[in-house]
Amino acid sequence: MPGLKPSMGAVVAAAMTASGSASATPPAGATPVQAPPVMAGLDRDGPPAPDGPIHPPIRASYFAYGAALTGDALAAPGPTCDGSSVAGSDRLQPCILGSGGGVVLRAGYRAPGPWYVGGAYQFTRTDSGNLYTLPIMQQLRVEFRYLLEMAYRTRPFFIAGLGGTIYGNEWGAETGGGHALIGAGVEFEAARKVLVGATASYQPVLLAGFVDTAGIDRPVGLAHYLRFAVHFEVRSQLSR
Numbered sequence: 001m002p003g004l005k006p007s008m009g010a011v012v013a014a015a016m017t018a019s020g021s022a023s024a025t026p027p028a029g030a031t032p033v034q035a036p037p038v039m040a041g042l043d044r045d046g047p048p049a050p051d052g053p054i055h056p057p058i059r060a061s062y063f064a065y066g067a068a069l070t071g072d073a074l075a076a077p078g079p080t081c082d083g084s085s086v087a088g089s090d091r092l093q094p095c096i097l098g099s100g101g102g103v104v105l106r107a108g109y110r111a112p113g114p115w116y117v118g119g120a121y122q123f124t125r126t127d128s129g130n131l132y133t134l135p136i137m138q139q140l141r142v143e144f145r146y147l148l149e150m151a152y153r154t155r156p157f158f159i160a161g162l163g164g165t166i167y168g169n170e171w172g173a174e175t176g177g178g179h180a181l182i183g184a185g186v187e188f189e190a191a192r193k194v195l196v197g198a199t200a201s202y203q204p205v206l207l208a209g210f211v212d213t214a215g216i217d218r219p220v221g222l223a224h225y226l227r228f229a230v231h232f233e234v235r236s237q238l239s240r
Helices: 008-024
Strands: 061-076 100-110 115-126 135-147 154-169 175-191 194-207 221-239
Touching (some): 100 221, 115 154, 154 194
Antiparallel strands (some): 061 100, 115 135, 154 175, 194 221
């Protein structure tokens, strides 16, 4: 109202309001200050999100050893079982080669890169058409693997091998020859030094001609097997 002087409290309140309005409004021509952006993959309240590789690529060499359980399916027996009749009889010759299962023992060197080279010994209990009491096929070969480096715990690989074969009754050798191996598989790093995996492969087996325990003359033949195996391996670091 006219003639009244403002109180001291009103003057102080008006001054504080004017100061706040001035500080909230930047001066003309000044660049506004912005908060730093949040980087992708970071959590405001925690560590970075785990969207990167689980493990870095292997940069060390290892000695690897282990075992596998294998199942061999006979795709074609070849001339060794030609299906002909027994001499002087209408009965067909029993096939001395069949499917089976067994164990593979292996050891080898894993280079810092994608290559593995090693040796493998396999023995398989094979179906012999009741001609043998305990038909065993034994194989010794050199194996190569090429692993696709994915920088993750699971890695696919290609496998190839070449070696010798003997076959007979009760760990004997009534015939022998050679074999090859080619296939693919995948391995999983269960721990830093423990690997488990599976392999599917094709294996041709060449056997020399022989006379079996039933007196049947078996010609030279090339048998064809399909193999499925599950392996367990341990690796020991050699160097970096």
